[in-house]
Amino acid sequence: MKALINFTEMETNVHKLGLKLLYIKSYTAEDDLHSLLHYHPFMEIFYVVKGSGTFLFESKEVPISKGDLLMINSNLKHTETVDETNNLEYIVIGVEGMSIMPYPKNELIIDEDSPYDLIIQLNFFKKNFLHKTDDIEKPILYLLQEQNEKKSNYLEFSQNLLEILVLNILRNSNTGIVIKSDDKSNRELEYIKSFIDIHYSRDLNLDELSSMVFVNKYFLIREFKKTYGDTPMNYLKNKRIEVAKDLLKNTDHYIKEIASIVGFNSQSHFSRVFLQATGYKPQEYRTIQTSK
Template sequence: MTRGPFMQLSKEFHQYRKLEQLVENKTSYQLEHAELHIFETHEVAEKISLKFDAPVLATMMQGKKIMQLNEGKSFNFLPSESLLLLPETPMLIDFPEASFQNPTRCLAMTISEEKIKEILQLINERFKSREENEWLMSRINFHFKHDYALQQVLQHILLIFTEDHPTKDLFLDFALKELLIRILQHEKKAQYEKGEQAIYSNNRVAFIMQYIQQHLDEPLDIKTLSQKVYMSESHFHRVFKNEVGISPIEYLIEKRISKARNLLQNPEIPIKEVYLACGFNNISYFNRQFKRKNHCSPKTFRNQFL
């Protein structure tokens, strides 16, 4: 599969940044409530250590890193992915593909604790319903992939920092609110999908996410799902989207397509059996949804594994 799209840097960045070293060259920007650092590596390197003394959002812009956190298992870090890291988290980084023509680029942004607390208080006071738990920042390192909306927010923040504009702090204030809400939604979604009994037995959104994953091959719609958690259709739709960031039906399609990708890797399973096992009742609708999520047809996807 192709990697996510590269994030674009402003003309001002390329005009004024100084290339002083080939491994983890750092260009920094500072605004009132946040700092942003762009790291560039122009040659293959191994076991580069890095650590921040504050919570940091690290986002891959271009290229590939192999990351190891807290002496744990290594993993690939690719464009359209981010890491939310706790302070003092030790990182060991390899750059297997970096070159002068195609550097590896990553941004690292820190946000003041006061600003984070202010935004969380706003969210909990104005948007949290009785069904939702209080929104809190992560107490663990969190690796996640972007959806389209989060990718656009991060692109906007990157341009705010790197362009020359007199109202940058005001623009950033608005963008940080959206950024934190979308990250919290990604984290809640990941927590609920783990299926921990203590979570989904006491939370209706977590329960229904587990129900969806366990019944992907069955006919499911908003009416059926809302009845399972004793909520009206409109209220269920609003609460689910507030917590997870996407609608219940979009989440259902996402999980069905994910299951289809796994099944398509086995060439012995006919495509008709694949889409029926994933809850799709006709091939044309399955093809449309698969292409929308993967930018290729099910047949093209399967051919990668033949």
């Protein structure tokens, strides 16, 4: 990550972040909205134009209503749920090149029983701008119009509107929010690592992983190893072995079941890889661990 840029510096430095508009979309309760938790390798700005609903994280529900603006960092799983009777309408903006630090460290609320809440605090910002429509809603609506109409020089207009929007969010937030430049390659690697951590049981391969972030697979191998000390496929193998070790130690699942749970196509393949990684066959490892 590059150096942090605080509130007072933003007026002259926001253009240095290298923001890039990826998309802007409007939704109503009648549209086919997300119903499953999902995440992106970039920031999303979410603005409620009308009505109310709920924003959902893994362990937290956040009520949303007209005028609410949310900023969600990359790789934070979320979704929005709506009740058609509440007439929710909102606009989502995908932005590359930035992330947020919403709270000073001394204001963080740490709950040891809910560690995911801390992740949310570090990667999520919400504020109602109902009485600041000229500063917040108008730039968003103009940005949506530019992208829909695609008149001459609309890309330049859109870039300026995006930067104005970010400035206005900072000027009107009155909080400890900090904007930082988000290195694209770091974000892509974090996304792949998070994807493997969640989907280790899938039949993943380098071609699929590299296509997710639009990079060459050899570039992904080199940069992933430079950052995490291992290649993506070795990281995947080790992740599967760690989960398998926990299952062998703490459950009564058959070896064949564990092999399937962690993503191996056959028990024999699982046993061979497990032996290479740990020096024990799965049943030997289970016997040793359960006898302690």
